[in-house]
Amino acid sequence: MTSTDALHTNSADTGTALRFITCGSVDDGKSTLIGRLLVDSRAVLADQLAGVQRGGETDLALLTDGLSAEREQGITIDVAYRYFSTAKRKFIIGDAPGHEQYTRNMVTAASSADAAVVLVDATKLPWAAEVGDGEVVVRELLPQTRRHMLLAHLLRVQSIVVAVNKLDAIDDAALAFERIADALNDFAAAAGVRVEAIVPISALKGWNVTEPHREGAAGWAGYAGPSLLELLEALPVTATETQQPFTFPVQWVEKFSSSADTSQGRRIFWGRVGGGQVVPGQRVTVLPSGQTATVARVLDHVRREQGVAAGHSAGIVLDREVDVSRGDWLLEPGAFEPTREITATVAWLDDEPLVAGRVYWALQGHRWVKAKVQRIVDRLNIGNLESEAATQLDANAIGQVVLALQQPLAVQPFTDSRALGSLVLVDTASHRTCAAVLVR
Template sequence: MSTATSQDTRAALRLITCGSVDDGKSTLIGRLLVDSKAVLQDHLAGVQRQGQTDLALLTDGLSAEREQGITIDVAYRYFSTEQRKFIIGDAPGHEQYTRNMVTAASSADAAVVLVDATKLDWRDPALALLPQTRRHSLLVKLLRVPSVVFAVNKLDAVDDGATAYTHIKAALYAFAQQAGLDVTAVVPVSALNGWNVVDEAALAGWCGYHGPTLLEILEHLPVTEPDAELPLAFPVQWVEKFSSSSDTSQGRRVFWGRVAAGQLRPGQAVRVAPRGQTAVVAQVLDHVRRPGEVVAGHSAGIVLDRELDVSRGDWLLGVDDGDASLDAHREIAATVAWLDDEPLVPGRVYWALHGHRWVKAKVKRIAHQLDIHTLAEHDARELPPNAIGHIELALQEPLATRPFAESRALGSLVLVDTASHRTAGAVLVR
């Protein structure tokens, strides 16, 4: 197991549970909440079914979820231990709700991928993993989730838990090596009984495992490091036209947003994208209007030394960093996780959202589709729902992007259907 001790483990950890349908994701989160004493007694009494506590109901709050016994939307829950705070999202396992999983994973610090031992041919040392387990794991990798933990669930329901855990763990590591996925740990758990989730298993060394519990692992995972070392990039979210606090803004407009990359400080020269005007940052305000410097990942307000035409959706980019990679481009090559029910075909036009800016984007070409079973790339004329592939986009207006491998904020776009307004694809700039 690889853990990072040099990074901050005191900050709240954003994590998701994902994997195939009915692997026990909602039950696992319920177990984390109950055994960490994060559920009030009256709430616990409200999830009783036929005298038994249904832990999944602690996260499945929609009526359709409770009727069908499945997770449809991402449900966020908050809990804390003596070690740290957690923001945990329960992502749906059904293929048709993959877009919800992608949304949750895009901002996660860690992912717990559930694997149901009872669904696999665990007696076979060369067993095959479920397609949705592979798909969610690949999406977690593509979305740069820093820490990935596989939790092998329901081992209490098989005849030989130790053999099942050994074979499944070997299959997971083999897949991870093939996919280039860095695995933090593979933990045997029983979400229903609570073994190795918060407390240790009833039997010491259950399934031949002598490592920490799942919660102990999560308590020591690092949070995502902000892109503070990159050149300044600031997406404008809101323009305060007439400030009520003249002592902080000198009567000028204040541009508010969250610093996507770099460090924001007075005296910086900035360029407005896409129009290209330049100015100097006269003052920087933090989220409570205190003057000072603000680093990536935090909200800020900017007062420029002169009035410029800056609107919501524009980007303020540093021009004194000597970095040319933030020049705006009208064409980009990207990896796409296709989430729409209709296949992606060349020639279609979508709305593309980058930061807070909307532009029209035309699919020029589909280069390859990734086979989630063999991880091989092959030519494709279209991308079916839930496919992963490489595409080329032509933009109506230039966007200042950076490869997603370098920056989550600058390298990600969302494609939206122009007619239905549904999220159609998650785009990661290559």
């Protein structure tokens, strides 16, 4: 996709709040961009602005870098969420850290995002390199830029927008933007990543952030398209999986309701519908017990009796008492075949390498089971996007593994179901979160 292609939209409701993250390599201007969005949308009070002054100038990055360690080191460590709105839409922003050692924080933020804005620092790339008769040979992106784009794609972030930042510091902004956009499009095509748009910006000066920055008919940096904020206002939210079979991870069991007319003395199972929908009268199967029952009543998040679709919280009352606890699943009968072995893509987040034979806790929904690493199939080379043989996965590596489960789980490919297609691996001794697991 070229930098000036029209933004693709679908019928999703753009009036709903958009949750997006900023990501990319370290010091590409992510926190500064969010600060610019907050200031220009008037979401920052005067006393807040006064508190982020340094040397008589406003340091926009400090509006999101709230930890003392972040302010001391000038880096983002944890994900900071901020809120703002325009006349067209409300936004929830997650400022993800760029440092490689904090990739796990970026994964956490991306897992619930509707969109990702990947920043690229134009001053860091050797876009002007030429050889011989002037042929441009540079098609490089920083490793963390590539990794974040891949992770956003793997985690099914619906819309990926790339913002080429700091072009105000380059004399020939149009040439730099053209060549960097070419490199981005080449990488996206090779990796199978769909990019909604590539837009040139200056987060520091506010160019093309909330309003288009124009320099003649061709626009600034040869770009005459909408501003970054205008693009974000048009993006769809992530569609719920209402067309998938019914899945429901039980989060909490209300043993006896205080209102007998609501539950008729039976337990209420609360959670968030992962796929499909639930209405009174439909049959469900309990995993792992395998028992079946009929849904007698369905309550929404404020205890109104009505059907509930995927993506929303529900309380389910069954027609008879069956053994259901936190961590169990209510599923559409016959739609899933529980398995003890899964092949999955793993984003390894722990400092200690992943090796075959290790045992971890695997968390699916609210259910914990032991998982043994049967073998490592391969590892993805971030540089050339080739799969290569591997005996271990180091920190921040992406690879394929085969896991053997102590107890069977109902799974689906992550491309079909977020609820049944995603797991988290946790170290059994230290309880550190080690990996994001996406079922293939």
